Amino acid sequence: MVEQPPTVIVIDDDPGVRDSLGRLLRSAGFRVSLLGSVSEFLKADRPEGPACLVLDVRLPGQSGLELQRELAGAKRQLPIIFITGHGDIPMSVQAMKGGAIEFLTKPFREQDLLDAIQLGHARDRARLEQERAMAELKVRFETLTPREREVMAFVVSGRLNKQIAADLGVSEITVKVHRGQVMRKMRASSLPDLARMADQLQLTPTKPRNPGRVA
Amino acid sequence: MVEQPPTVIVIDDDPGVRDSLGRLLRSAGFRVSLLGSVSEFLKADRPEGPACLVLDVRLPGQSGLELQRELAGAKRQLPIIFITGHGDIPMSVQAMKGGAIEFLTKPFREQDLLDAIQLGHARDRARLEQERAMAELKVRFETLTPREREVMAFVVSGRLNKQIAADLGVSEITVKVHRGQVMRKMRASSLPDLARMADQLQLTPTKPRNPGRVA
């Protein structure tokens, strides 16, 4: 788990802007990737560590807002900071609704950009960590056989072994075996632990919660 | 649990704007509250059911953005839709960062406002439901004695009765009694159920999770 240096990906069709942003960001200690268009970005590899995008709203070909929409559906969604010289309010509102970190109008204070980038990197780090943990959970979950997954769902919903046995039409002993396998394979240290894993995995096909009635 | 009619609270210092918005919103079936300033709003009662705010960014006395900041710290935070005739991009960005639903510039399409209000009400309904459930949980949790809360924390962290007994320096029987009381008082239907309640309550003073190592 090596600490990856944070990256900033700049997309701007103006070489002058790219250069000056590149100097600023490199001097701030970031790894910088300078690109001239969205298509270049889509072809490029994604950096390993935390990263964020700095892009102009208006770009030749695909615009910044279009890219944002596209990335929203993709798996690897990067924090986005918009920069523009000719923006308007509806544009900025759409960008922010889309989850943008910041929307800066030229000219802007360098510190505002750096602050936004710092926030973007923090979010991306959190997202990376979250995804790492989730991927790990999924790997474990995929080692479960279909039956074990069924049993796990029942177990984390709070049902007893004998109830699960009745639900599945098998003996209680069988349920115990599956249950033990589930705990081992998922590396759950306890039942609450397993329940939390299931919640993370959104494993809730069978979940009869109590309705929370008041006396 | 009667379904409350959704309310729209309009704050605008222009009586003409208030009237026209009032007509529009009432004809759309909303309960409407028309106010001329933030101070009026702060004095007024909060509506019972789902509600959202429609306010001008610029207002005499306290501005719309200031109100947003203030409400962010308060317990009852209402979804906000900003309307303005003289806004700029930084203003809209700040509003959206602050969690505003929408930021409309005059003149705007009535449908855009109605759409935003619908979204605001949906969010407020979700928030109300969430708060109701949380309040209910807290009520139950407050019926627990200090010792019972301690035991609950250990239980949901996955520790066994005998371990908890050792941790607390008491006998296992005692732990069982407390544990049974916790389940009863919290109306937990199962251990996973109790664990989820504890997570909701952010009850995590004692939680030794497994470190999730990879092989």
Add this chain to the structure above:
DNA sequence: TGAGTTCCTATACATTTGTATAATCGAAGC
């Protein structure tokens, strides 16, 4: 056909958990 996997079951124990009843002790409140 044979190996491997999954699912199922059983026996046999060891542990753990839940519950009911009953009792002691100390602190807080009336």
Add this chain to the structure above:
DNA sequence: GCTTCGATTATACAAATGTATAGGAACTCA
């Protein structure tokens, strides 16, 4: 001083859970 409440413990069961060993049936795949 008496009562109430919280915390504690014990006895005595009842029920649930975990584990180990062992085996059978069905299915897939090479």
